[in-house]
Amino acid sequence: MRRTVAILLLIIAGLGISLSLTSIPFGVPKTKVGRHYINEGVKETGATNIVTSVVVNYRGFDTLGEVTVLFIAAIGLGAVLTASGKEKERKIEPASLILGTGCRFLFPLILVFGTYVFIHGHLTPGGGFQGGAIIASGFLLIYLGCRERRISRVASNLAESLGGLTFVVIGLLGLVFGGHFLSNFLPRGTANALFSAGIIPIIYIAVGFKVGSELAGIIDNLIEES
Amino acid sequence: MIFIVSFLVVLMLVGAVAASIFRDLISAVISATLVSLVAAILFYLLAAPDVAMAEAAIGAALTAAIFIIAIRRTKRYEE
């Protein structure tokens, strides 16, 4: 019964959507704003990765909202899981030698790779989110391989707070020096150089730290509880 | 080229259907991860390497990990 109703609803939804798709043909250029970013982006922001310049600069406010969403999820998850407040003593089963050694060997490499990805976000594909996620997967490996190790709660909270505050403060500095919130008040430098694009790498590094510590904190909370 | 894409899309949809059929939740999560991975390849083919990286790192790896942690805390089989 429920299934038939659901399928009927879905058929209606599918028909409606396919009706509207005819007005947005696939593969045909149809943008105005996007074209402007491609043509002017490198000149205006100094970043050669246009996606990065859109994410961090043209639509930087969205990114601020997005790190806020992740922050909320990390805090909300902590609030939900610790609501009972009972800390149980866990029995830790040590990982096998191969797993432990492998993880210990891979962890610094993954960390370096993640850092590379977010530092070069304005030049190559990647950036704060991808780099942060890679770093968090490094921590996931540590939880699998070296089960007695934990990241310090204080340090991860500090990284979260400072990452978010850096973003806000840079935005406010833009308001003070450039007249607009998040305006790029630092010199753009030459395109394709590591030290270029003004505030974009700084913000992406802050985002990388914040996302990495939040995702690692989420995993930590899920493993720790219950 | 178009055949590769069609094959990938079919594979992705099969993964999604499998995720809905499996009663073992771990298998369902693995199928959903397959969907995410194929989607990451499709993002790459759509000339979106940034999104592909994000989907592979966040959508596939981390999501699967938190699902599996959550399933270990609850029940593995659907009733």
Added chain:
Amino acid sequence: MMSFLNSYIYYTGAFGLILIGLYIILVKHNLIKVIVGLGILDTGVNLFLVSVGYITKGTAPIFSRSEINSEHMVDPVPQALVLTAIVIGVAVLALALSLSIRLYKHYGTLNLRKIREQRW
């Protein structure tokens, strides 16, 4: 056939995922299964957004060498939106999973129908 594939294959994939995700959410009783459905729905929406910005034979919007022709670059805006949407999606999934862990502690089951029966 070929022209249909050429113009609609990505949209088919995206909306296929969206419809399967919605089906799982509407029909399944197990909470974790429903959350898996939410994840598939998110992936479908993201795939749709990226394919909206695609241009036939497009290249990634990155000037890795300065002489790259910008004529065929795909639209960067949907990609930026999808980056945001992916992170929001994982945030929602993590919160939902933590809620389901707590729900299991209270009820001993994740079957939404049984939970509704036990409620009153």
Added chain:
Amino acid sequence: MVNPVLLIIVPLGLAFAIPLFALFWKGAAKYIPPAALGFNLIVSLILLPRVLAEPIIVSLGGWQPPFCINLVAGPVGILFSAIIALVGLLVSIYALDYIREGAVERYHTLYLLLLTGATGVVLTGDIFNLFVFFEILCISSYALVAYLGERSGIESAVKYLIQGSVGSSFLLIGIGLLYGQFGTLNIADIAEKITSASPISLFVPMVLFITGLGVEAAIFPLNAWLPDAHSSAPSSISAILSGIAIEVGLYAVTRVIFTIFGASGILSFLAVLGILTLLVGEICAFSQNNIKRMLAYSSIGQIGLILFALAIGTSYGVAGGLFQLLSHTLSKALLFLAAGYMIYRAGSMEISAMEGMGKKMPITCLAFTIGAFSLVGLPPFTGFPSKFLIVRAALATQEAFFCVLIGLVLLGTVIEVAYFFRVIQVLYFKGEKMNSVKKEAPIAALIPIFFFVALIITVGIYPRLVTDVLNSAASEFLNRLDYIRSVLG
């Protein structure tokens, strides 16, 4: 020069800083939301006279719209941000004493972020940015509904989360369809181009937008989550969810329909939907024995009334709808705050457990009674002028359709009177036990309750205090050409 972007940035920055403050002083967390919201209230009040003359457009990043995200601080935006800051400030004072258990620091962070998201939704001029702030609002409310960790709280949070995230996926598909057609995300830019598009291709995105936003706005078929979520959250959060969150959802629906789509064709459909929402809400509220569920269903009813008033589509109607929204926010927040300590004292949410409460907590019960009277629409409280305005607006259209519907609104009001008077009767005229020890709610709860009562009476006696702002807000909604011109120049 006060920049409206501060209304979003300062609370956001303070929320990020809460873990840092907590390192130095454990108790700091609970004083940060009142400080941030007080700041917002002051800034909004400073900006209010300026935006009445001319809306302030803030472009972020230093580019011209539509190439950047812009904020539109018009009369609507600043009116809503002032309401959010005012109610948020008073409720955060209430929470100083009310929230004692659980991870208190996290509660206050989430609370502040919820209100920041609400402020962002009402100020932004970009649809994707609206989606992001909407998610901030929704995700923090999912977490706060589950805050107490009781089984009903967790269960209703799950229900809320699933429906809410399906809604936001719909919203995102709608955004994708609009972007595919117009190549821009700026609300004013889309509104300018939308007249040239074929109506068939606009219908699907509009349906997606209305269903996506309608989940949060609790429009009739999409409001199954609301009674559970509002009744099992902590009372301070119920006040915010009922008083702010659904109103912000309704704001977004109104903005989409009036400004983006300029769709006058579906207004009569929305009016019918509003009346359905009203009747379903009031009838369900009538049959409740749980006081918080009753208040939650009554919120659904009120939302239906506001939707109906907005859908009249004349300047009287929209102004009346906004006025009703204001008075519902004030009265419902007051009712939930008063009910919070009445439940605490009675140890149960059942209405029958409140017998003789009027003697045990006279001030709190008096405040509850005033809130109820205001919601029902008795003079001299704010519900009276707002309902009066709606009735007048409906009659002024001189269409039989609206006149019939306004009759149904009056029927809904009669049901409302019935269930509120039943509660008041229980509070004052039942339970003749003499062991009534007077013990009031603590002072931190009485201060906001007193302020709400004072506001309700003041606005009820001098509605002219707000009518100017409401009229210019209504004209911002109705004159989409002015909106487009002020953003795009």
